[in-house]
Amino acid sequence: MDGGCIFHFFLNDILEKVYQPIYGVERRMNIFLTGATGFLGKKLISKLIKQGHFLYVLVRNEKKFAGLLKGNTAIEKQQIVAVYGDITNPSLVKDHTVINVMENKIDTVYHMAALLSFDEEMKKETFSVNVDGTRNVLEFSKRIGVRKFIYVSTAYTVGKGVIGREQLYSTEQEFVNYYEQSKAVGEEVVFSYKNDFETMIMRPAIIIGDTKTGEADTNFALYGLLKGIRMMKRIISKNDFYKTKSFRVVFASETNSNLVPVDYVADVLAVASEHGEKETIYNITNPNPLSNQTVFNIIKKTLQFPNLEIGSIDGEYELTKEELMLHEKMRVFEEYLSRSIEFDSQNTRTLLKAASLEELDLNEAVFEHMLLSYLQPELVTQ
Ligand SMILES: NC(=O)c1ccc[n+]([C@@H]2O[C@H](COP(=O)([O-])OP(=O)(O)OC[C@H]3O[C@@H](n4cnc5c(N)ncnc54)[C@H](OP(=O)(O)O)[C@@H]3O)[C@@H](O)[C@H]2O)c1
Structure with a gap:
């Protein structure tokens, strides 16, 4: 059993009296999460903690867990329990006694852990984490008898298509990279467990930072691009040729990229x-x-x-x-920058309406504030 578990259950009764559910949450839940130490995971767990839920988080080591607890109050820390493990391990967890503790107690699983690599040479690892790993999390969930399984996939399981539906895609269609394909296969595997528990697939588009703070703990997608452009700015600032x-x-x-802030996705x-x-x-x-x-103009x-100028592709x-040099770094994004995809998000609209939340409105001013807060926080008054 993990260190905090007994204490956690002992505290459960006390905390039940202390917390008042907020944000219209009707019931405090026991939630199991994978990928909680990631960019999206951190944002989601801070939200779920504030809502008063109890979280069991799959973490790979103690250092990662300590990082997760940082910034939480003493009482909030008691809402998080570490479950040490790795999703590529067929039995998922290091200590099997945790199964007895979690059995029939978990309302919802959020499976977010994934390998986000566009590198062709990482094909084997990508499928191992995103497909076999997903299967391992599903098997574990079945074994402990969870009620709901929420899989965080990606809107880009649409592959090379230009219409993004809220339906499963063929895993044989054309994909831009193995990451997309592995997530599409993962979706199919998740729905194959529909008789074991309720299954749902959530597909964020390209996740960007927090709309208020700009905070973005990632080097993926936009942030990889920003890093590259920033580096080029530094390099060419020493080169007289670029003075004129x-x-x-x-x-x-003229195409668009579908960007969604991390706080919206977590909501x-x-x-x-x-x-x-x-x-x-x-979607x-x-x-x-x-x-x-x-x-690009805002960047x-x-x-x-x-x-910095955009050159026409013609x-x-x-x-x-x-x-x-920059184009070489951007090569993995080329496909994403060269076409617009129209995503249907009717199911998400219905979901938000049921929860009395508004659909995303990411206008230029919000995006600029977000980016400025990320790049030059000293210039922004929150
Ligand atoms: N970022 C985006 O733009 C984006 C867009 C659409 C969908 N998504 C999806 O959203 C989810 C979260 O993405 P993210 O941006 O938060 O990714 P991230 O920052 O790279 O985090 C990945 C998470 O997965 C965990 N993980 C990876 N391999 C693992 C393994 N073998 N065992 C256990 N845990 C493992 C990592 O743990 P460690 O901390 O130990 O490394 C980390 O917590 C993913 O499913 C991704 O496909 C992301």
């Missing part, structure tokens, strides 16, 4: 446990995505990189060595 010349990034500026996930429908897929997407041109402004260029 633009630094060009070539992509289809949708949090209400899914109470208001979500079984065997339903939810957590932006109904009015900003164009890539707008996103240019907030990074204070005035000679133009004929000889890119400089430095420009080529």
